[in-house]
Amino acid sequence: MNDDYSMHPGLKRYSAEHIRKTTWGDVTDLEGGRWETVWHLSFVEPHPVATIEIDSDDEIGFRGTLHILENSAGELRVVTDDEPMLPEYYSPTYVCFRIVHDDIAEIGTIQGLPRDWYAPFRDRTTS
Numbered sequence: 001m002n003d004d005y006s007m008h009p010g011l012k013r014y015s016a017e018h019i020r021k022t023t024w025g026d027v028t029d030l031e032g033g034r035w036e037t038v039w040h041l042s043f044v045e046p047h048p049v050a051t052i053e054i055d056s057d058d059e060i061g062f063r064g065t066l067h068i069l070e071n072s073a074g075e076l077r078v079v080t081d082d083e084p085m086l087p088e089y090y091s092p093t094y095v096c097f098r099i100v101h102d103d104i105a106e107i108g109t110i111q112g113l114p115r116d117w118y119a120p121f122r123d124r125t126t127s
Helices: 087-104
Strands: 026-029 035-043 050-057 062-068 073-080 107-110
Touching (some): 035 087, 050 087, 073 087, 087 107
Antiparallel strands (some): 035 107, 062 073
């Protein structure tokens, strides 16, 4: 029997056991047509309370700001000019996750779920 895997030996089988259901951040429709998505984060270690501009793109109407709260918690607040789940906002949101994780504080969970369930972390190869 021929299938894509036998015809293309470089393809890897994908198992459903690797599928993880994630939750989008909490979305609010703001006055003036803008939207805010609040992503609830937990950090591996506590960090001082702070508000930090993470990334912005005026061309697509995107701004991400991290609010580090007490008890190893944080909120990544993303304000967009259009509905936040449009494809053009996925990549900049994931860039914000990566900036926070790599440059500010190691993320433990996003929306109460393991960090590795979310892009850009789920694409890493783990041994």
